Amino acid sequence: MSTMQERAAQAGLNTRVVDLEGDARLGVDPFAVWDELADDGPLLYSTAGRGFFVATDYDTIKDVLQDPAKWSSLPTSLTYTTHEVINSFIPIAMDPPEHGRYRSPLIPLFGPRAVKRFDPHIRQVANDLIDKILAKGTCDYVIDFASQLPAQFFLAWLGLGEEDAHHMHELANRATFGFEDQSARTSVEDDIGSVVRRLLEERRDAPRDDLASELLALRIDGEPIDMESLVSIGSLAFVAGQDTTAGNLAYTMLHLSTHAEDRRRIVDDPGIIPLALEELTRLYNSGGPVGRIATQDMELHGTAIEPGDRIFLARVTADRSVYDDGVKLDRQPNRHTAFGLGPHRCLGVHIARLEMQIALEVWHQRLPNYRVPPGFVPEHRYGSFMQQLKSLPLEFDLEFHDKEAAS
Amino acid sequence: MKVSIDPAVCQGHNVCTFSAPSVFEADENGYGHVVDPDVAPEFQELARVAVLNCPEGAITIVED
Numbered sequence: 023m024s025t026m027q028e029r030a031a032q033a034g035l036n037t038r039v040v041d042l043e044g045d046a047r048l049g050v051d052p053f054a055v056w057d058e059l060a061d062d063g064p065l066l067y068s069t070a071g072r073g074f075f076v077a078t079d080y081d082t083i084k085d086v087l088q089d090p091a092k093w094s095s096l097p098t099s100l101t102y103t104t105h106e107v108i109n110s111f112i113p114i115a116m117d118p119p120e121h122g123r124y125r126s127p128l129i130p131l132f133g134p135r136a137v138k139r140f141d142p143h144i145r146q147v148a149n150d151l152i153d154k155i156l157a158k159g160t161c162d163y164v165i166d167f168a169s170q171l172p173a174q175f176f177l178a179w180l181g182l183g184e185e186d187a188h189h190m191h192e193l194a195n196r197a198t199f200g201f202e203d204q205s206a207r208t209s210v211e212d213d214i215g216s217v218v219r220r221l222l223e224e225r226r227d228a229p230r231d232d233l234a235s236e237l238l239a240l241r242i243d244g245e246p247i248d249m250e251s252l253v254s255i256g257s258l259a260f261v262a263g264q265d266t267t268a269g270n271l272a273y274t275m276l277h278l279s280t281h282a283e284d285r286r287r288i289v290d291d292p293g294i295i296p297l298a299l300e301e302l303t304r305l306y307n308s309g310g311p312v313g314r315i316a317t318q319d320m321e322l323h324g325t326a327i328e329p330g331d332r333i334f335l336a337r338v339t340a341d342r343s344v345y346d347d348g349v350k351l352d353r354q355p356n357r358h359t360a361f362g363l364g365p366h367r368c369l370g371v372h373i374a375r376l377e378m379q380i381a382l383e384v385w386h387q388r389l390p391n392y393r394v395p396p397g398f399v400p401e402h403r404y405g406s407f408m409q410q411l412k413s414l415p416l417e418f419d420l421e422f423h424d425k426e427a428a429s
Numbered sequence: 430m431k432v433s434i435d436p437a438v439c440q441g442h443n444v445c446t447f448s449a450p451s452v453f454e455a456d457e458n459g460y461g462h463v464v465d466p467d468v469a470p471e472f473q474e475l476a477r478v479a480v481l482n483c484p485e486g487a488i489t490i491v492e493d
Contacts, residue, residue, distance in 0.1 A: 129441070355479075357484055364440065371443070
């Protein structure tokens with residue numbers, strides 16, 4: 023037995039301090055920090071937190087995520103934290119084969135055909151939000167649109183449409199940053215769990231046409247899922263259904279509002295939106311799987327790995343360095359890990375893509391001419407495995423271009 | 430050209446169906462399915478793009 027740091031040194035890996043919890047540069051330009059990690063090759067060692075390896079290229083991340091027998095999500099996938107923090111959400115906090123037993127029945131609920139029926143509802147939410155922005159005359163895209171669209175649509179689907187969407191989104195947002203220590207984690211999971219438990223208990227007695235009722239009807243090996251597990255599954259849906267889509271939409275619009283040519287291209291050719299979203303998601307990836315724990319002795323890029331070793335998957339670094347020719351909205355092929363890889367890939371990928379596609383279509387139909395105010399400097403929330411844009415004020419010309427208002 | 434998807438590797442990202450809709454279709458859960466393993470000449474370039482696009486590397490092509 024030797025320490026991770028000793029073995030990293032023996033293998034000649036570079037050592038850095040990858041301090042996701044405390045590096046203030048992440049608040050100024052997080053993507054520059056991620057890009058810097060690519061300079062050290064596919065694997066490096068970080069002395070931050072409790073120490074962990076960092077994988078920075080696509081193939082290494084793919085190999086780790088596709089091999090849960092060697093790289094486990096247990097006891098926790100949060101490998102970068104100073105304190106050991108367990109995220110108990112099902113099925114994130116599971117390995118195969120147990121993971122598959124819980125995940126398989128969920129897959130049809132989130133399949134591409136199943137979610138297509140939500141297109142009109144999402145479009146309606148998007149239009150309503152733009153109506154409000156027009157009535158107000160000013161817009162912070164993060165607050166007025168990006169965080170509202172997924173919250174309002176997804177909460178309605180889940181069965182929480184009558185709750186205050188702002189409050190629910192704040193709760194979900196706490197969960198994507200609440201990893202300081204176990205008591206902070208447990209507190210936020212308990213708060214979300216109590217909202218979800220109340221919903222599930224109501225639907226158990228009186229089912230409706232919503233996701234909560236569908237979860238209650240699921241069976242594993244012919245048996246209903248116990249309430250504790252359902253609360254955990256529902257809590258993960260509550261968090262993942264709101265905050266990651268919101269974060270991704272915000273970065274997409276930060277890019278378009280600061281790159282007039284790319285914005286113009288979307289306006290002139292909305293058919294490009296699906297490809298453009300893949301490209302901007304690859305570049306401004308803001309969520310997803312974070313780390314794994316080794317289960318056995320093995321070797322990775324010439325480094326001896328021992329059971330219990332922690333690895334962090336720098337997916338942003340990897341995705342941004344797959345291609346080296348800048349931003350191409352129509353890039354094909356375009357391979358990235360933004361929705362994860364392997365058995366834990368984002369269950370909500372099809373609904374997330376649909377929401378983002380509709381968000382861009384509707385926005386550019388109605389408000390094609392927009393930009394950030396002069397002198398705008400983006401600030402990012404950090405401290406977790408992801409970053410979030412704090413604010414995105416947009417100026418827009420509406421008198422000539424809002425087709426809805428003109429008609 | 431012959432194309433196949435390894436069902437043990439496919440995770441249902443559905444990317445192949447966007448890349449080459451005439452070659453791949455999704456089942457109701459989003460897992461990729463090959464429409465016809467013998468790819469017609471006019472779709473072969475799209476099939477090659479789909480191979481490179483698949484995030485899991487689940488698609489194999491055997492060129493004639």
